[in-house]
Amino acid sequence: MNKKFLSFFYFALTVVILIAALKIFNYLPMMIQKDTMRRYHSIEDVKSKLNIKEISVPSYFPQSLVWPPSEIFAQNKPFTAVVMEFRHARIGDIALIISQADSKDFKADEKIKIVQIKEKISYPLKGRTVTLEAGMCKNEEPCSRIVWDEGRYRITVTAKASPPELLKISESMIR
């Protein structure tokens, strides 16, 4: 019985060691290459540490959202990318995600996932061609996304909001 218990104990110990090893192996690349994707405390922090000069932020910001971003992730390798998440002031859910990436394939986050696209249109906005997708998220919540290219970056703004509200936010980001 004691031997049987010990075998289960050693198995559990193996699992713990394996998890610890995975954590260490996951951390090592961040030590080797300083500009891989990681979490930052502020936009200024990203600008100074990754030397990214232009980070698009909206000048119009709805009162229902909390400033500053609740999460900021950024990287310079393999390409430059910044992701900012903003929470709803009252509910606390993530209500707005802004990403800018030097890659067309970059998928920022699926925390706001449009499950049903009802309308997709492209039109000019302050000299850029933007693509607007309007639809529904989970729980029948209205949500929409706007995508456009700003220099070498692709900007994606996704929000749990109606298209007019999202347009105001996006328009304020284009200078």
Added chain:
Amino acid sequence: MTSFFNSLFNSYLGMFMTQAFCHSIIAFIVVDRAVYLWSINNPLIRQRFHLIVVLLPVFSFPLYQAINPDRVSVSFRMEALFDINRWLNLELWETIPLGLFFVVIMIITTIIFIFQEMLPILKHTVESRRSDIEAEEADDNSVAGQAIKNLPVEKPDIFILDDDDRVLFSTTGRNAAVFISTGLIKTLDKEQLQAAIAHEIAHIARNKKPLLIAVFLFRIIMFFNPVALLEFRRLVQEEEKICDDMAVALTQKPHALSGALKKFYHKNGDANPLKLKKLSEMRDSIEEYSHNAHIENRIHRLESRGICKTDGEWLKFILTITVIMGINYFVV
């Protein structure tokens, strides 16, 4: 080049391949420790455990994505136990992405899979269906016929090959048969011959089960995975031990089977592969060394037959799968 690899590894297929690779490494470690710590010595149960390493990674990524599509998002990856993309995106001397080496390993594995698994199996399947193998059917009064007369099992057709080499194999399917060379018949005594044919009869009986065919089909999906390549060989080795046990159950003579196995031991296999100059010689020597090690292991098993414990194996099996599935969920 970096952006090409980045696009590749972030596509659905790329994520499937990279995550299947990681998931199989973790499954390999957990299964290996489980088998060792719980002293699982029954080859049938050991094979079941090794199957986890080959089969789970086929389903894990699509299953996890169906449960949680956010698993590939930036925030999930940041919180994950292990994110392989961090390693694949690393650049050596700021130019060569580590992902390139990963792709090279996958290509080498695929080539080995094609030439060492796929083609031999296809060849064997084609040969099994051919009826023009030059062999003479053994009648009940022949040495082989007499040897298996008392086996309590449905007897397949036995064919004698006129060959001085030691050859023994079976074909499956509708025309299941055992082929044995005159050279081997001369070297084995009656009991050893009975045990050797009983082993082949076990193979025929096992191959009737569609499960093994299904396993191989899933294994094909993992053609790129070096861990699946290694583990599938272990599965095949366990299959030999299962057939050894079935043969012993039929004949009740483990020493006769171990005696027969000793005749298949390659004498040249003791040569040090590292001292050989030609690459082909080295490869052959490694193969012989591996063959001999496996035969020795089977002989040792048969000669020191202990009790195969089978208590609580399902609990251990389920626990092992649960642990692997739990850890792999957080490995992206």
